[in-house]
Amino acid sequence: MKIIFLGAPGAGKGTQAEKVAAKLNIPTISTGAIIRSALKEGTEMGLAAKAYIEAGKLVPDDVVIGIIKERLAESDCRNGFILDGFPRTIAQAEALDAMGVSIDLVVNISVDDATIVERMSGRRVCAACGATFHTLFNPSASGDKCDKCGAELSIRKDDQPEVVKDRLTVYHKETEPLERYYENKGILKTVIGQEKLEDTTALTFRAIGV
Ligand code: ADP
Numbered sequence: 528m529k530i531i532f533l534g535a536p537g538a539g540k541g542t543q544a545e546k547v548a549a550k551l552n553i554p555t556i557s558t559g560a561i562i563r564s565a566l567k568e569g570t571e572m573g574l575a576a577k578a579y580i581e582a583g584k585l586v587p588d589d590v591v592i593g594i595i596k597e598r599l600a601e602s603d604c605r606n607g608f609i610l611d612g613f614p615r616t617i618a619q620a621e622a623l624d625a626m627g628v629s630i631d632l633v634v635n636i637s638v639d640d641a642t643i644v645e646r647m648s649g650r651r652v653c654a655a656c657g658a659t660f661h662t663l664f665n666p667s668a669s670g671d672k673c674d675k676c677g678a679e680l681s682i683r684k685d686d687q688p689e690v691v692k693d694r695l696t697v698y699h700k701e702t703e704p705l706e707r708y709y710e711n712k713g714i715l716k717t718v719i720g721q722e723k724l725e726d727t728t729a730l731t732f733r734a735i736g737v
């Protein structure tokens with residue numbers, strides 16, 4: 528199975544992608560997570576991406592396309608994968624097509640802007656292992672420490688309210704057109720994001736047929 532998760536920043540695609548990946552035993556590939564870890568390691572790519580991320584802008588297409596090309600060539604992607612956060616522009620979707628990757632299904636997690644803003648303000652991330660939490664909806668069992676690895680949780684710079692507004696603007700302009708793109712290919716399924724994580728997961732599993 529090759530699946531794409533679409534949705535606004537904070538719609539919960541990462542969380543749902545992880546659940547589906549575990550169930551199908553395929554890897555999740557998150558461009559956001561790859562870029563953030565490059566940033567943390569201070570690689571050339573990380574440094575180049577820093578200003579874009581912190582301003583709520585998209586990292587240039589050629590950079591993320593390069594990341595995806597490299598990652599999809601790894602052996603664990605042979606039996607399928609989930610893309611979380613890629614493609615985010617029509618140009619990225621076209622590049623994926625040009626790589627000869629044939630996607631089976633695109634799950635679009637739909638959540639309104641007001642809910643997104645509320646959710647992002649409570650998001651906490653573990654810089655050490657990449658786990659994400661929410662103070663209300665998905666708290667870490669260890670409070671302000673990561674219950675997976677014990678490291679301190681933090682608020683992403685791009686989760687600050689002004690940056691969130693910019694990210695939503697970018698989403699509507701650059702990423703939303705992908706709904707039509709994949710609808711035209713007949714592979715789009717929309718899941719309405721629910722208040723409870725588990726309810727969204729149930730709808731997501733049903734959309735995928737697992
Ligand atoms: P979210 O889904 O909450 O926006 P991500 O972790 O997916 O968070 O992405 C964080 C940031 O990384 C984005 O705001 C953007 O700057 C950059 N990024 C991630 N994926 C892409 C992509 N496919 N194209 C361009 N920029 C990306």
Ligand code: ZN
Pocket residue numbers: 653654655656657658673674675676677678
């Ligand atoms: Zn952790």
